[in-house]
Amino acid sequence: MGDLRKTFHVRDYDLDATLSSGQAFRWQQLGQAWEGVIGGRWVRLRLSKGDITAEAAKPVRDWAWLEHYLQLHFNLDQALATFPDDEPMQNAVASFPGLRLLRQDYWECLASFILSATKQIVQIRQMVMLLSKRYGEPIASNDDDPAFAFPTIKVIAACGEKELRECKLGFRAPNLLGAARDILDKKIDLQRLPTLTSSEARKELMKLHGVGPKIADCVLLFAGGHQEVFPVDVWIERALQQLYFPKRRPSAKQLRKFADTHFGPYAGFAQQYLFHHARVHLKLK
């Protein structure tokens, strides 16, 4: 049959930091728990005393989807050991030692970051929620209201720009629509992305309407598991600038190069630590 609950023993897993760090936008904190949707499943997660307890709305036979999403088998120590031994990096790790990278669905991740342009995390969450409620499949949850899956490529592609704007997408509406239609028109093959190297996959993603280097890199890192990819946005630029170059002002190109050479094989992981640390603890301007 399967179970409605399952407990996973974890070490160094900061669920709060991980689910609120701006890599995924479907999680809502309710008291000590987090509720969210992964693919077509609603789930409630709770971390206590080294255990993550998951609660599902329907019996689950195989929890591999959740273990994969949360990357429970990832060897964090091994990744942390590759980080540069400098003060900013060590401080960032020390402030959230259990921060993790999730492994998300390609399309949902891609769509979410297309929507992220000049938006704060709260607003991105809002747009994703509106879209899901309006165009996603209803799915069972343990709350009074049903949850909603993220809308499929097909459903989004069939929308009009105007209706998408009603989900507060603004000028992002044509970008999301364009990307969905590009995929349906087979301009790129999402299924094939996992078989490509990160630079090949980046080139593919950037063929989509509304997808530039920043969004492509976020998808590579958060959906593709290319942990060496270091997305550079204005916040991480400011963080690098302040933490590593307090005296001079490197160009965007120089910062890009620094990001690509300084942080090693898990640069994307390092980026997540720097980003979250900076967002919570630093005053950036």
Next chain:
DNA sequence: CAGGTC
């Protein structure tokens, strides 16, 4: 003014 792109 805002976590980007055309």
Next chain:
DNA sequence: CCTGG
């Protein structure tokens, strides 16, 4: 470029 915090 949209629009809201």
